[in-house]
Amino acid sequence: MKAEAAQLKIYDSLAGGKRNFIPLKEGFVGFYVCGPTVYSNVHLGNCRTFISFDMVYRYLRHLGYKVRYVRNITDVGHLVDDADQGEDKIAKKARLEQLEPMEIVQQYSIDFHTVMAQFNAISPNIEPTATGHMIEQIEMIQGIIDNGFGYKSNGSVYFDVEKYNETHPYGELSGRKIEDLISNTRSLDGQDEKRNPLDFALWKNAAPEHIMKWPSPWGIGFPGWHLECSAMSTKYLGEEFDIHGGGMDLKFPHHECEIAQGTACNGKSPVKYWMHGNMLTLNGQKMSKSTGNSILPDELFTGKNQFMEKAFSPMVVRFFMMQAHYRSTLDFTSEALVAAEKGHDKLMEAMKTLQELNTGSESTIDVPGLVAQFYKAMSDDFNAPVLVAQLFEAVKFINGVRDGKQTVSKEDLELLQSGMHNFVVEILGLATTADGGDDKLAPVMDLVLDLRQQARTNKDWDTSDKIRDGLAAAGIVVKDSKEGSSWS
RNA sequence: GGUCCUGUGGCCGAGUGGCUUAGGCACUGGUCUGCAAAACCAGUUACAGCGGUUCGAAUCCGCUCGGGACCUCCA
Incomplete structure (x- = not known):
């Protein structure tokens, strides 16, 4: 643990306030984030959540925790709607494009990873898929049934919410x-399999023409969407783990169901700290695939979209997101x-300048105090803004030293350099300008200048x-x- | 309709009882520059409205108006 770091506080959605973070096992953190359903390209709103939790992961790591970061990929079981006729999202896309479901999954998983890499997000330690954990899911359903919280109905299995x-x-x-x-429950068609409209599917019976299905003790079918996260988080992080993250829109019903499933199966609430990232809005409205009010990362990077007047680089977008708190809409x-x-x-320019500063006998500002402020901000529920x-206070100082209006001691300069590197590069995840690569341009520019x-x-x-004008x-x-x- | 969140200066966006005039961008003036850009210095603009609690509120309470989320798939 970094001695200079203040006590980390995390806003826990379940408690409804900030709580001191104390891991279940000292020095270790189990961290689960709900990943994407890979039936289409990830849009920017999806990305914000993953970037927010990437920042969380980076800070936890920086603090010295050994973090096991698990983020799933949903590749089956996520229905288009909640009616029993609801079609699986992956299967629907596969049918429309006349592809194997796994081709859809592969295509959009690759897209997801590509985009995350562009945003400089660190890969999770484990990225499990729902289809790869059928046995674990079936076992968990059985556990829920054995404990009296699940019931069979017409080849499907439902969670008994009222009983729970x-x-x-x-x-x-x-x-x-x-x-x-x-x-408030709306009456949907085909709810007759359920005892109560609130009950949610653990396992769904598959019709013969259904293309994604697996054998189970209850017949041929596929798992309910909420189940995969419970099964996989239990498998890799245990029945009880530290932090579960996800978008605000998953709070209900998805995360509510995870709590119920974990509790029903294992007898204990699975998560110590629930974290929810807020939505990204476009034109003041939630970015959403289903409404079409969304923009793809690539459209933003290339400038080919109807919303923005120019193109923006991934790092600028990431920086923009870091200027807002993860729990606020942006x-x-x-x-x-x-x-x-x-x-x-401006910030990145100062990062370069920082490497070339001259030192003096003493510093004109309290550099250790400034770096302590960095920790204070992040330890207060990851307050990146x-x-x-x-x-930027540091930037002002850096430029002041460069212009000879301020001075910095050798010791403080080293502290500032490491502090800025840690927080800008390692924690905010802003890659210092990748201007390498263009080996031929540099000597040409030297000549021109x-x-x-x-x-x-x-x-x-x-x-x-x-x-100058020509270069411009x-x-x-x-x-x-x-x-x-x-x-x- | 139900539950909940929110409304900060030209824009974005922190801040939850008594120096934060947070910060970024924009704008104005100045320094620098051959001119510009960049830097730097200084400055302007604020807490949706009304009422209440308090010695004191952007910060707590109530109401009004506005925005949003969830309640059905969504990060």
Whole structure:
């Protein structure tokens, strides 16, 4: 554990407030995040959740915890709607595109991983799939039945919510009362298999024409969506683990059902800290695949979309997200992205400057105190926006030292360098500009700038400006300073 | 309709009782520069409305208006 870190506090959705984080086993953290259903390209809203929890994972790791990070991939069982005729999302897509379901899964899993890599998200330690854990799911269903909380009906198995509620509070996570849920339940067709409309499927009987199905003690079928997370989190993290994350929209019913399933099967509530990331909005409305109000990461990176006036790089988007707290909604607009881009560039420029500073006998600001503020911000429920504000305090100082208006001691400089690296690169996950790679361009630019400098020395402003304007047209910005010209 | 969240300056977005004028962007003035860009310095704009609690509220309570989420698949 980092000695300089303040006590980590996490907002626990179940408790409804911040709690000191104390892991079940000292030094270790079990961390589960609900992953995507791979039936289409991940959109930016999906990405925000995963990026938020990537930041959480990075900070936990930085604090010295050994984290086992599990994020599932849902590749079966997620129905288009809740009616019994509801079609599996993967199967539907497969039918429409005349592909094997696993082709769909493969295609969109690859897309998901590609996008996450672009956002510089660290891969989970384990990324289990629902189809790869049929046996575990079947065993868990059996456990729930054995404990009297599941019942068979027409080849399907349902979770008996009313029975469960007699001894455990169903709805505690989302703040619902079972009576309200019952009175608000809409009457859907084909609910006759269930004893109660609130009951949810653990196993669904598959019709003969159904293409994704497995044998089970209750007949040929497939698992209910909520079950996979319970089965896989139990398998890899235990019956009780530290942190479970996911989007706010999964709170009910998905996470509520996970609590019920885990409790019904194992006799204990599975999760110590429930974390929920908030939604990304576009034009003030929740980004959602089903409504079409969404934008794909690639459309954002290429600028080929109807919402934004220009393209934005993955790191700018990530930085933008880090400027908002993960529990707040964040509205995506072109104007906000442009502002974030400038801020991002300023921060990254300072990161470079930081490597070239001269040291003095003493520092003009309290550098250890500033770095302590970094920890304070992040330890307060991962308050990245406050961290970013502190980072800009550092930027101001860095530029001040560069301009000779401030001084920094050698010791403090090293502290600041490591602190900035830790928080900007390791924790916020902002990759320092990947301007390597273009090996041929650098020497060419050196030559061009050298020629321009000659022109400037000769006061041949026509030539020097022509070079500058020409480069600008090519997207290269030239910056002059006392030490010479640079480009980016 | 039910449950819950939210409304901060031109924009984004922190802050939950008494110096945060948070921070970023934008804007204005200045420094620097051949000019510009970038940097730097300084400054402007705020807490939806009404009422209440309090010595004191952006921060607590009530109401009004507005926005959103969930209640059905969604990160």
